[in-house]
Amino acid sequence: xxxxxxxxxxxxxxxxxxxxxxxxxxxxxxxxxxxxxxxxxxxxxxxxxxxxxxxxxxxxxxxxxxxxxxxxxxxxxxxxxxxxxxxxxxxxxxxxxxxxxxxxxxxxxxxxxxxxxxxxxxxxxxxxxxxxxxxxxxxxxxxxxxxxxxxxxxxxxxxxxxxxxxxxxxxxxxxxxxxxxxxxxxxxxxxxxxxxxxxxxxxxxxxxxxxxxxxxxxxxxxxxxxxxxxxxxxxxxxxxxxxxxxxxxxxxxxxxxxxxxxxxxxxxxxxxxxxxxxxxxxxxxxxxxxxxxxxxxxxxxxxxxxxxxxxxxxxxxxxxxxxxxxxxxxxxxxxxxxxxxxxxxxxxxxxxx
Amino acid sequence: xxxxxxxxxxxxxxxxxxxxxxxxxxxxxxxxxxxxxxxxxxxxxxxxxxxxxxxxxxxxxxxxxxxxxxxxxxxxxxxxxxxxxxxxxxxxxxxxxxxxxxxxxxxxxxxxxxxxxxxxxxxxxxxxxxxxxxxxxxxxxxxxxxxxxxxxxxxxxxxxxxxxxxxxxxxxxxxxxxxxxxxxxxxxxxxxxxxxxxxxxxxxxxxxxxxxxxxxxxxxxxxxxxxxxxxxxxxxxxxxxxxxxx
Ligand SMILES: Cc1ncc(C[n+]2csc(CCOP(=O)(O)OP(=O)(O)O)c2C)c(N)n1
Ligand code: SF4
Ligand SMILES: [Mg+2]
Numbered sequence: 001x002x003x004x005x006x007x008x009x010x011x012x013x014x015x016x017x018x019x020x021x022x023x024x025x026x027x028x029x030x031x032x033x034x035x036x037x038x039x040x041x042x043x044x045x046x047x048x049x050x051x052x053x054x055x056x057x058x059x060x061x062x063x064x065x066x067x068x069x070x071x072x073x074x075x076x077x078x079x080x081x082x083x084x085x086x087x088x089x090x091x092x093x094x095x096x097x098x099x100x101x102x103x104x105x106x107x108x109x110x111x112x113x114x115x116x117x118x119x120x121x122x123x124x125x126x127x128x129x130x131x132x133x134x135x136x137x138x139x140x141x142x143x144x145x146x147x148x149x150x151x152x153x154x155x156x157x158x159x160x161x162x163x164x165x166x167x168x169x170x171x172x173x174x175x176x177x178x179x180x181x182x183x184x185x186x187x188x189x190x191x192x193x194x195x196x197x198x199x200x201x202x203x204x205x206x207x208x209x210x211x212x213x214x215x216x217x218x219x220x221x222x223x224x225x226x227x228x229x230x231x232x233x234x235x236x237x238x239x240x241x242x243x244x245x246x247x248x249x250x251x252x253x254x255x256x257x258x259x260x261x262x263x264x265x266x267x268x269x270x271x272x273x274x275x276x277x278x279x280x281x282x283x284x285x286x287x288x289x290x291x292x293x294x295x296x297x298x299x300x301x302x303x304x305x306x307x308x309x310x311x312x313x314x315x316x317x318x319x320x321x322x323x324x325x326x327x328x329x330x331x332x333x334x335x336x337x338x339x340x341x342x343x344x345x346x347x348x349x350x351x352x353x
Numbered sequence: 354x355x356x357x358x359x360x361x362x363x364x365x366x367x368x369x370x371x372x373x374x375x376x377x378x379x380x381x382x383x384x385x386x387x388x389x390x391x392x393x394x395x396x397x398x399x400x401x402x403x404x405x406x407x408x409x410x411x412x413x414x415x416x417x418x419x420x421x422x423x424x425x426x427x428x429x430x431x432x433x434x435x436x437x438x439x440x441x442x443x444x445x446x447x448x449x450x451x452x453x454x455x456x457x458x459x460x461x462x463x464x465x466x467x468x469x470x471x472x473x474x475x476x477x478x479x480x481x482x483x484x485x486x487x488x489x490x491x492x493x494x495x496x497x498x499x500x501x502x503x504x505x506x507x508x509x510x511x512x513x514x515x516x517x518x519x520x521x522x523x524x525x526x527x528x529x530x531x532x533x534x535x536x537x538x539x540x541x542x543x544x545x546x547x548x549x550x551x552x553x554x555x556x557x558x559x560x561x562x563x564x565x566x567x568x569x570x571x572x573x574x575x576x577x578x579x580x581x582x583x584x585x586x587x588x589x590x591x592x593x594x595x596x597x598x599x
Pocket of ligand 3: 404446447448473474475476477478479486
């Protein structure tokens with residue numbers, strides 16, 4: 001089935017989900033991710049699945065909670081303002097340990113903002129986003145192919161940890177068209193001894209997040225904390241040109257894609273610049289970056305916001321005498337490879353000469 | 354000797370946490386009786402809401418998922434679509450269903466989801482200490498309407514059964530009370546029908562129960578029970594608003 005097709009990033013997500021066995025999709029329209037519900041509405045029924053255009057993002061996330069509680073693979077997608085509305089539900093999913101995949105093809109804020117690409121939702125995605133001390137795994141693709149592959153992966157991780165998984169893209173990743181190599185997928189099976197099916201032959205099961213008895217909630221929070229720690233083994237990142245590099249550019253998602261071209265340009269002019277691209281934003285690759293910082297002292301974060309991931313970068317490498325520079329682009333326009341080339345060059349000249 | 358009264362099998366043998374004279378306990382029992390009657394205990398998935406009935410799972414011996422405040426109909430939609438052969442019900446208070454969760458109940462009803470909704474209208478937010486609910490009666494004193502509910506600024510008590518019965522997607526909509534033996538017997542019949550429309554795959558079934566909250570009404574159980582008949586029923590008429598009993 002290694003067929004290659006030319007598709008939009010949003011479609012790749014929908015295709016990956018269906019291939020991964022997602023049979024329930026709940027969503028509410030919002031630009032720039034409408035291709036996802038549109039694709040699902042067309043293709044899910046043929047697989048025996050269910051598509052519901054819900055009355056709101058709040059309803060969508062709670063439908064996902066219900067389907068997830070029965071062990072079904074379910075997905076919802078939205079964009080920034082809609083993801084804000086889903087936060088209460090995501091918190092309940094985490095508290096009740098119910099899996100589900102949530103896609104944020106983010107747009108720009110705050111408020112209604114605009115529909116241009118932005119990475120302004122990084123904090124919201126990686127710090128939980130809703131109330132309570134919880135985390136979701138966050139996957140950040142940077143190509144149409146990764147949209148597809150990481151969506152499949154998201155379903156496995158979600159089942160494995162009984163925790164929602166977020167895919168964080170943006171308008172650019174959703175709208176761009178690229179060749180996609182489709183491939184079949186072997187669903188990983190995880191224990192389902194918690195799902196609600198009716199009590200036939202067993203004691204009743206309960207999925208809840210309310211813990212009122214003495215000490216119960218403390219224990220529950222520690223249990224979740226240990227789970228988030230265990231997720232460290234899922235950390236993914238990509239590196240380029242680390243060998244002999246004097247400056248490491250750190251970027252994720254769409255801007256990482258653009259900056260790959262810029263890095264090639266600076267390297268062609270003899271500047272020793274490498275790339276570090278986190279693919280899991282939570283868990284963040286702190287240890288890998290820290291290790292790199294033992295031999296390379298200069299880092300530069302590049303983001304489509306005014307500075308969010310850079311804080312994680314500083315947590316990872318900000319000790320000792322390392323330098324962390326930042327270039328941020330608030331929403332409104334996308335930097336070209338040439339512009340980013342200039343920004344990287346400036347930092348390189350300042351720090352290395 | 355013939356046993357004429359026993360605990361329904363689906364009702365766990367523990368004391369309720371409800372206040373004396375609270376009607377939640379009676380409605381719980383009616384739900385458990387219906388689960389028994391239709392042999393649904395092993396195929397039921399309940400959706401608990403946020404309110405005094407949040408501990409539904411301590412009393413009704415079935416699988417339960419807890420929904421965020423107001424969202425039970427959306428959660429139940431997800432459950433039922435994934436498990437169409439299971440019996441799925443929500444149990445919601447009037448703050449839950451008629452305030453924060455208005456959108457979810459209207460749209461689940463309008464889609465004609467195969468769900469049974471048990472709606473407990475006690476004219477207050479019970480769990481949070483007796484604040485005004487959308488169903489609070491005109492003039493009723495609550496902790497947030499200390500001078501009585503003023504309809505010109507607080508609006509009017511919402512009649513959810515009537516409202517939902519306007520939606521073509523619904524199949525059975527009724528209002529019941531459990532304040533007298535006669536009303537209780539009638540309530541049982543109505544709830545059975547709301548179960549049957551799901552077990553027979555006909556559509557969305559809904560019963561509103563007018564219920565006493567003696568604690569937040571600051572009344573004795575007797576007074577509170579009396580209030581249901583004297584004040585609530587005249588405004589919230591009992592009956593069937595959609596569908597019929599066969
Ligand atoms: C999002 C959110 N807002 C508010 C609350 C607080 N809260 C808990 S129960 C409740 C109202 C319950 O009233 P009702 O649904 O009428 O149930 P009752 O206790 O009267 O049976 C409220 C406002 C909450 N849990 N979640
Ligand atoms: S506060 Fe009211 S609704 Fe809640 S248990 Fe007591 S009487 Fe019942
Ligand atoms: Mg109430």
